[in-house]
Amino acid sequence: MRAVTGIWRWRHNPLRRRTDLIEAWVAFVAVVLLALAVPAVGWTAGARTDASLQQAARTQHEQRQRTTARVVRAADTPASGLHSSGSEGEEPLRRAVVARWTAPDGTSRTGTVSTRRELADPGDTFPMWTDRGGRPATPPMQSGTARAHALVVGLLATALAAVFVEASRRLVVRRLVQRRYEHLDRAWAKAGPDWGRTGAGS
Structure with missing residues (x-):
């Protein structure tokens, strides 16, 4: 919700910087990925692992x-x-x-x-x-054991996907903050020598 309200708040704000809007959109995308894509990744990994292990368990039961x-x-x-x-x-x-x-x-x-x-x-x-x-x-491997292993794989995949999304968001935000500082440094270097003088436009 904070990401959505952040985007709405910055839509017509006169103090809005381009990086502020980008950061809000990045947060919104991260929330969507955490809510939808990350669970889908975990479920897919768990389901495929379960199918593979269940097949292996059936094969073992046939051969032993x-x-x-x-x-x-x-x-x-x-x-x-x-x-x-x-x-x-x-x-x-x-x-x-x-x-x-x-x-x-x-x-x-x-x-x-x-x-x-x-x-x-x-x-x-x-x-x-x-x-x-x-x-x-x-x-031979039991069906319950295969399902438990698949659950662990699914949870691990979910955790790794969530860490990846959050790490990516933090990297983007860090880069945006660096750009803000660089822009501020350039603006300050341009206006600094004449700051406070009459007629300097300050």
Whole structure:
């Protein structure tokens, strides 16, 4: 509103400088961009990211299969970076084991994987994911996780767009202020030597 009232106020003001009107229009354009364009940028970025991640999640669900593994014994070597179940950040609560599971083609597979410590005794069973070849795989991305990532991307894009608009406005205003000072310096240099003298036009 201040931008709109600023433009209206300066329309017929006899003291109006050209830079004053430009500054008011710049503020008005910035307000419009912040109200319309910036949210549109965020929504577009979030929507496209969500569509891409949802497609990736569907592909992962098609290429990976959930199965049940049975613990054979404790492993002598650490498991690979793939986890059979649980979430990231639970390394102290996990244990490497040698387990046996059934591949999508029906064959029996044995390998070293990690599982929760309470499911690491011989004979224990736990859920795990495999790829089409029967190799251990990370769980596929869930739809909610993809949506959360897309929301973060949308919010970040909105914030960056808003910062860009405001930074651009400030740069333009700074340049306008510099032009005002330059114009004032030139006017003062022209009128300064005769300032206050009779007949000098002051």
